[in-house]
Amino acid sequence: MMQAPISSSLSALIFDVDGTLAETEEMHRHAFNAAFRAAGLDWHWTSGLYRELLTTTGGKERIRAYIRDHAGGPAPSNERITLLHADKTRRYGDMMARGNIALRAGIADLITQARAAGLRLALATTTSRSNVDALILATLRQRAAHVFDVIAAGDEVARKKPAPDVYNLALERLGLPPDRTLALEDSRNGLLSAHRAGIACIVSPGPYTAGQDFSPARAVVDTFADLRLSD
Ligand SMILES: [Mg+2]
Known part of the structure; x- marks a missing residue:
């Protein structure tokens, strides 16, 4: 002690x-993946990838880091990232409210x-x-x-x-x-x-x-x- x-x-x-x-962090990761799926994106963050992405703090910043380093393609607008992140936050709140924490x-x-x-x-x-x-x-x-x-x-x-x-x-x-x-x-x-x-x-x-x-x-x-x- x-x-x-x-x-x-x-x-x-x-x-x-x-x-x-x-x-x-696992709940955050699942909420990100659910938001990506709902937005029609084929992004999926594994726990191994998420360990790396966690070195970027802040959800929107983390999405941008993923796009920059892993997703490729044209960068989504700031507005799209903001909406995506807002959807992730809502899903996270719902998961949390179900009490699995x-x-x-x-x-x-x-x-x-x-x-x-x-x-x-x-x-x-x-x-x-x-x-x-x-x-x-x-x-x-x-x-x-x-x-x-x-x-x-x-x-x-x-x-x-x-x-x-x-x-x-x-x-x-x-x-x-x-x-x-x-x-x-x-x-x-x-x-x-x-x-x-x-x-x-x-x-x-x-x-x-x-x-x-x-x-x-x-x-x-x-x-x-x-x-x-x-x-
Ligand atoms: Mg911490």
């Missing part, structure tokens, strides 16, 4: 969403511990606010805004992770300097985003991120259940 390296000056935990709160081990307990310790809770994610709301409702059966004091989502910032923008936005909304917060992430892009915002970060990789370089992390743990907040 690892004690989280927190000091009495720690005031908030900032969680990534996809891959950190829950292993959502659980929080990762240790996450519910960390939230409880943090609350008991008087810490504030925030989310800093490259996913959209609607995806966040769907996930929190499906897992914690509560509105995201009731569980988290601050939510900074990918559709609110110009540059997605690994840029620090979304963490800076979370800090601004928390009204805290970076050294009063601790980030929890599952990927190198997320870790770099937190690190560039000056926030210490604990990483627990998942199936799509295992083996990445986590060198700037404060600590790397197999599971968030290995983490205990203590004074």
Whole structure:
């Protein structure tokens, strides 16, 4: 069991969403493929391909990266990509609402511990606010805004992770300097985003991120259940 390296000056935990709160990447992948089929495209993202595509953060950006590197042919218009991505997001929300998702081990307990310790809770994610709301409702059966004091989502910032923008936005909304917060992430892009915002970060990789370089992390743990907040 690892004690989280927190000091009495720690005031908030900032969680990534996809891959950190829950292993959502397979559901995202299935939703992308369903949207492609519905649009009459013969694109199909296998889990092996998706592992590579995940290095591009943001859904629309990921579709563009796929077109550039794999699909070939004329590039669809920005409007078509936006519609395609909106359809994927709707399908993802429907899949989520059917409830086939659980929080990762240790996450519910960390939230409880943090609350008991008087810490504030925030989310800093490259996913959209609607995806966040769907996930929190499906897992914690509560509105995201009731569980988290601050939510900074990918559709609110110009540059997605690994840029620090979304963490800076979370800090601004928390009204805290970076050294009063601790980030929890599952990927190198997320870790770099937190690190560039000056926030210490604990990483627990998942199936799509295992083996990445986590060198700037404060600590790397197999599971968030290995983490205990203590004074
Ligand atoms: Mg993640």
